[in-house]
């Protein structure tokens with residue numbers, strides 16, 4: 001097979017959660033450009049519809065499903081909708097996520113639960129549903145979990161996101177454990193650990209910590225609009241068929257120092 005064919009995703013169906021903006025939208029664009037049919041979801045229907053228009057303007061086939069993934073009961077209907085439209089799911093990108101900043105000593109219970117529910121429970125429920133109904137019977141599939149460098153370590157002084165750090169570490173080991181269990185079904189499970197990328201979630205932190213973030217990043221840059229595209233396409237493609245259970249940091253090198 002040629003290298004170009006290894007990376008080709010023509011006709012594959014990708015479900016990307018939280019793809020109405022930010023990193024999810026960036027990755028949906030990349031997968032669409034490489035030939036995927038796209039299913040995207042998020043809570044706010046209007047913003048999701050805008051993302052659909054933007055993706056369709058690039059020539060991609062797009063199903064948009066408004067959906068709150070913090071409710072477990074919404075997971076099966078989301079998968080139903082994608083299967084009804086496209087018949088299968090080849091690639092699942094568990095991207096939707098949330099954070100909450102507060103000192104741990106005063107961290108609200110509801111903040112902890114909100115973050116853990118979306119960042120850990122939802123990828124579990126959705127992976128289980130897609131695995132059970134589609135990928136295990138098909139004997140193939142790619143699951144890509146959006147973790148974070150926050151799941152690899154603690155935070156710089158002043159950044160207080162205990163639930164987020166905990167949830168992303170959980171997601172990284174969820175990735176390893178699921179990869180170990182589902183390897184025999186031909187399913188690759190990997191995680192991407194972004195550093196800081198401008199987005200609704202991260203903008204305030206980036207602004208507050210701009211100087212120190214830059215100083216602690218070997219490449220002296222924060223993430224940009226194209227910086228996740230190569231990794232998600234690679235992990236979704238046959239080029240990565242022998243890679244599973246890995247967590248790849250895309251962070252300008254900030255996690256190595």
Ligand code: NAP
Pocket residue numbers: 017018019020021022023024041042043044045047067068069070095096097098118146147148149193194195196197198199200201202
């Ligand atoms: P973002 O701009 O806030 O986007 C989050 C996306 O998730 C939106 O589409 C949002 O749409 C959706 N979402 C939020 N709650 C949801 C829910 N309950 N059900 C369904 N969808 C929901 O954040 P982002 O920076 O792109 O983050 C995307 C992922 O990358 C997250 O997992 C985040 O932890 C991870 N990450 C980001 C950075 C960074 O620097 N930006 C760094 C490391 C990791 P609605 O609000 O309409 O639901």
